[in-house]
Amino acid sequence: MGLLTFSGGIHPYDGKDLSKDKEIRDYLPKGDAVYPLSQHIGAPAAPLVKKGDRVLVGQKIAEAEGFVSANIHSGVSGTVKTIEPRMTAAGTKVNSIVIDNDGLFEEVDFSENIKPLDQLYREDVKDAIKEAGIVGMGGAGFPTHVKLSPKNEDDIDTIIVNGAECEPYLTSDYRRMIEVPNKIVTGLQIVINLFDKAKGIIAIEDNKPEAIAKLTELTKDIDNITVRPVKTKYPQGAERQLIYANTGRQINSSMLPADVGCIVHNIDTIVAIYNALIEGRPLYERIVTVTGDAVNDTANFRVRLGTNARELIDAMGGFNIEDPGKIISGGPMMGKAMFSLDVPIVKGSSALLCFREDEVSEVEPSNCIRCGRCVEVCPGRVMPNKLADIASHGDLEEFVKCDGMECCECGCCSYVCPAKRHLTQIIAGTRKQVLANRKR
Amino acid sequence: MDYTMKISSSPHIRDWASTTKLMGQVIVALMPATIFGIYNFGIKALVVVLISIISCVIFEAGFQKLIHKKVTVGDLSAVVTGLLLALNLPPDVPFWIPILGSFFAIIIVKQLFGGLGQNFMNPALGARCFLLISFTGRMTTFTYDAVTTATPLAQLKAGEGADVLSMFLGTTAGTIGETSAVALLIGGIFLIVRKVINYRIPVYYLGSFSVFLMIYSFAVGRSLDLTFLLAHLFGGGLMLGAFFMATDYVTSPITPKGKIIFGVLLGFLTFLFRTFGGSAEGVSYAIILSNLLVPLIERVTVPKSFGKGAEKHE
Numbered sequence: 105m106g107l108l109t110f111s112g113g114i115h116p117y118d119g120k121d122l123s124k125d126k127e128i129r130d131y132l133p134k135g136d137a138v139y140p141l142s143q144h145i146g147a148p149a150a151p152l153v154k155k156g157d158r159v160l161v162g163q164k165i166a167e168a169e170g171f172v173s174a175n176i177h178s179g180v181s182g183t184v185k186t187i188e189p190r191m192t193a194a195g196t197k198v199n200s201i202v203i204d205n206d207g208l209f210e211e212v213d214f215s216e217n218i219k220p221l222d223q224l225y226r227e228d229v230k231d232a233i234k235e236a237g238i239v240g241m242g243g244a245g246f247p248t249h250v251k252l253s254p255k256n257e258d259d260i261d262t263i264i265v266n267g268a269e270c271e272p273y274l275t276s277d278y279r280r281m282i283e284v285p286n287k288i289v290t291g292l293q294i295v296i297n298l299f300d301k302a303k304g305i306i307a308i309e310d311n312k313p314e315a316i317a318k319l320t321e322l323t324k325d326i327d328n329i330t331v332r333p334v335k336t337k338y339p340q341g342a343e344r345q346l347i348y349a350n351t352g353r354q355i356n357s358s359m360l361p362a363d364v365g366c367i368v369h370n371i372d373t374i375v376a377i378y379n380a381l382i383e384g385r386p387l388y389e390r391i392v393t394v395t396g397d398a399v400n401d402t403a404n405f406r407v408r409l410g411t412n413a414r415e416l417i418d419a420m421g422g423f424n425i426e427d428p429g430k431i432i433s434g435g436p437m438m439g440k441a442m443f444s445l446d447v448p449i450v451k452g453s454s455a456l457l458c459f460r461e462d463e464v465s466e467v468e469p470s471n472c473i474r475c476g477r478c479v480e481v482c483p484g485r486v487m488p489n490k491l492a493d494i495a496s497h498g499d500l501e502e503f504v505k506c507d508g509m510e511c512c513e514c515g516c517c518s519y520v521c522p523a524k525r526h527l528t529q530i531i532a533g534t535r536k537q538v539l540a541n542r543k544r
Numbered sequence: 545m546d547y548t549m550k551i552s553s554s555p556h557i558r559d560w561a562s563t564t565k566l567m568g569q570v571i572v573a574l575m576p577a578t579i580f581g582i583y584n585f586g587i588k589a590l591v592v593v594l595i596s597i598i599s600c601v602i603f604e605a606g607f608q609k610l611i612h613k614k615v616t617v618g619d620l621s622a623v624v625t626g627l628l629l630a631l632n633l634p635p636d637v638p639f640w641i642p643i644l645g646s647f648f649a650i651i652i653v654k655q656l657f658g659g660l661g662q663n664f665m666n667p668a669l670g671a672r673c674f675l676l677i678s679f680t681g682r683m684t685t686f687t688y689d690a691v692t693t694a695t696p697l698a699q700l701k702a703g704e705g706a707d708v709l710s711m712f713l714g715t716t717a718g719t720i721g722e723t724s725a726v727a728l729l730i731g732g733i734f735l736i737v738r739k740v741i742n743y744r745i746p747v748y749y750l751g752s753f754s755v756f757l758m759i760y761s762f763a764v765g766r767s768l769d770l771t772f773l774l775a776h777l778f779g780g781g782l783m784l785g786a787f788f789m790a791t792d793y794v795t796s797p798i799t800p801k802g803k804i805i806f807g808v809l810l811g812f813l814t815f816l817f818r819t820f821g822g823s824a825e826g827v828s829y830a831i832i833l834s835n836l837l838v839p840l841i842e843r844v845t846v847p848k849s850f851g852k853g854a855e856k857h858e
Contacts (some may be wrong), residue, residue, distance in 0.1 A: 116557055247851065279561045430551075436556045437555045464555075471660050473563055478796055510850060519555050529552075
C-alpha cells in the first residue's frame with residue numbers, strides 16, 4: 105500500500121531546514137502586550153478588566169460571549185493601559201486590551217486549577233478546556249470546546265492529531281513533537297476519553313522521520329493511538345484532506361468532520377489541552393517560528409500571546425536587508441502579508457516569515473492558456489480556471505453551482521499557474537461575498 | 545524604523561512554470577525532430593522553418609501593435625506556432641507558403657479570436673488545413689533525395705509494403721518534422737516527464753487508434769500484421785500530432801476525463817480518415833475537428849468535487 109494521501113496537491117520548496125533544528129526557547133516580551141478580543145471564530149470576548157487594573161500572568165482578562173467564543177488570558181503581569189481598537193496581523197483593527205507590561209511575569213496560582221483527571225466528568229474536562237480559552241491553533245481559531253461538543257457524540261470514532269505541518273517554512277509543530285511528545289500523547293488521551301468509541305491517530309508527514317520515530321516509540325504500548333506517516337505533499341494537513349487520507353471518508357464544505365465521526369486537532373492545540381488539564385495553565389503562550397531569508401537568524405520561540413511581532417524580529421538581530429520584501433504571518437501558502445510589524449502575536453500566529461524579495465509582485469498575470477495545471481493540483485477537485493472566470497463576471501449563482509464553495513483556499517492553483525493569474529485570490533474573494541450574502 | 549512591505553493575497557510563492565518557460569520547453573522538445581528534418585531534407589528545410597517562425601512573430605507583434613494591445617510575443621507562443629507550422633510543411637514549398645500559412649495561423653485563427661488562450665482550433669493545424677485545401681498540389685508533392693516520391697503512408701494505402709525501420713528513424717519522404725518517429729518520441733516523452741503535457745491525450749490517442757486499426761484488420765480478414773500497425777503509427781503526422789498538436793493546451797480539454805475522451809475520439813477519427821478517406825493522411829483533420837468538440841467534451845466531464853454527495857456517517 106502506498107502512503108496515505110489525497111489526489112492533487114503540490115510540492116513547493118519547504119524551507120524547513122532553516123529552522124527545524126532550532127530548539128524551542130522562551131521569549132518574554134519587553135513592551136506592552138496587546139490582546140485583540142477577537143482571535144477566534146465566533147463572538148468577540150467581553151473584557152473583564154478596566155483601565156488601571158493590575159493583572160497577572162494567566163489571569164482571565166476577557167470572557168467568552170456565548171458558546172462559540174473563547175476566553176482570553178494575559179501572558180504578562182502589569183496594569184491595563186487602555187482598551188481600544190488596535191491593528192492585527194490580518195490588517196484590520198480589532199478592539200484590544202492593552203497591558204503595560206511590568207516585566208515581573210508574576211503568575212496567578214495555577215495549582216488551584218489542577219484536579220486529578222480520574223475525578224473529572226467529561227463535562228468538567230470540556231469546561232476546563234473552555235475556561236483555558238483554547239482554540240484551534242493552526243490558524244482558523246475555532247473554539248476547541250465547541251469542536252469537542254458535537255451533536256452526535258456517540259458517533260465520534262476517530263481523533264486525528266494534525267502533525268502534517270504541510271505549510272512550507274513552519275517548524276513549530278515539528279519542534280513540539282520532538283521536544284514534548286509525551287504532552288501530545290497525554291493530551292490526545294484526554295480527548296479520546298471524552299468519547300466512548302474514539303481512537304486516536306497522530307498523522308505526520310513522512311519528511312519528519314524523527315518525530316514519527318519518537319511518537320511511535322512512545323505509543324507502542326497504547327492500544328488506541330496509532331502514529332500514521334502521511335505523504336509529504338501540500339496541503340496534506342488541510343482538515344478535509346487529512347481526514348480522507350486517514351479514514352477514506354470525504355466531507356464537503358457544508359459538513360463538519362464530526363459528521364463523519366472525526367475530530368481533528370492541531371499539535372499546539374493538543375499541547376494546550378495538556379497544559380490546561382495537567383498543569384492548570386490556561387492558553388497564554390504558543391510556539392512561533394521566526395524564519396525566512398530576510399532575518400539574520402531563525403528561531404522557534406515560545407511566545408507570550410500579546411507580544412509585539414517587532415520584538416521577535418529584533419530578537420533575531422533585525423533584518424539583514426534594509427527593506428524586506430514581504431513579511432508574512434503564517435506560512436507562504438495561506439499566511440497573511442503584514443503591512444505593519446506592530447501587531448500582537450495571537451492564538452493563531454504560527455510564524456513570522458520574512459522574505460527579502462516578494463515573488464508575487466514580480467509577476468504579472470496574463471491570459472489563461474488552459475494548461476489545466478490548476479485542475480490537476482486542486483485538492484477540492486474543482487476547476488479553478490473556470491471558477492475564476494465566473495467570479496470575475498460576478499455571477500455568484502453560477503459560482504456556487506460550479507462548486508466554488510468547495511474551494512479551501514489552499515493556494516495550489518495560484519502557485520502552479522504559468523500565466524500567474526491570482527486564481528486563489530479571485531475565488532476566495534467571491535466565496536466571502538457568497539457567505540456574506542447568506543448571512544443577510 | 546519602519547519598512548515598506550509589500551502586501552498581497554496568499555499564496556506568496558509561485559512555481560517555476562510560466563507561459564514563456566512552458567513554451568520554451570515545447571520548443572526544446574521539438575528540437576530533435578527539427579534538427580533531424582534539416583539533416584534529412586537539407587538547408588531548404590531550415591529556410592522554411594526560419595521563414596515560418598519569423599513571420600509568425602512579426603504577424604503577432606504587428607497585429608497587437610495595430611490594435612493597441614500589449615505585444616506578447618515574449619511568451620514564445622508565436623514561435624511554437626511558427627515552428628509547428630513549418631514542421632507540417634513539405635520541405636520544397638515556395639517561400640510564400642509559410643508566410644501565408646503564418647498569416648492564417650496567427651491572424652485568422654489566433655488573434656481574431658482574442659489571442660493566446662481564446663482560439664478554438666490549433667493555429668498551426670488550422671493553417672496547414674487551409675494550405676492543404678487551397679494549394680493541394682504544392683502541399684502534397686514530396687521529393688526525397690531529389691526524386692519526387694510518395695510518402696510511406698501513401699504507399700501503404702496503395703497497398704505497397706513499408707520499411708518500418710526507416711519510418712521509425714525518419715529517412716523517408718514527408719513533411720519536415722513528421723518523418724522521424726524516434727525524434728518525436730524523444731521530444732514527447734521529455735514533455736511528459738517534465739510534466740509540461742499530460743500523458744493522457746497521446747497515450748489514449750495512439751492506443752485507441754491501434755485498437756480500432758486492429759479490429760478493422762481482423763474484420764477484413766487480415767491476420768495480425770505488426771508491420772502494418774507500426775507503419776501506421778510511425779507514418780504520416782500521427783506522432784507529431786499526438787504529442788505536439790493534440791496536446792495544445794488551448795484547444796484540448798482541461799479536464800482529466802475530457803483528455804481521455806478527446807484522445808479516443810482522435811484515435812477513432814484518424815482511423816476513419818486514414819482507412820476510408822480519400823487521402824492517406826488523417827491526423828490534421830481529426831485534430832481540428834476534435835478541437836471544435838472540446839467545449840462539449842468539457843461540459844460533460846466536469847470533475848466531481850471533493851466530498852460531493854458525501855453522506856453523514858452514522
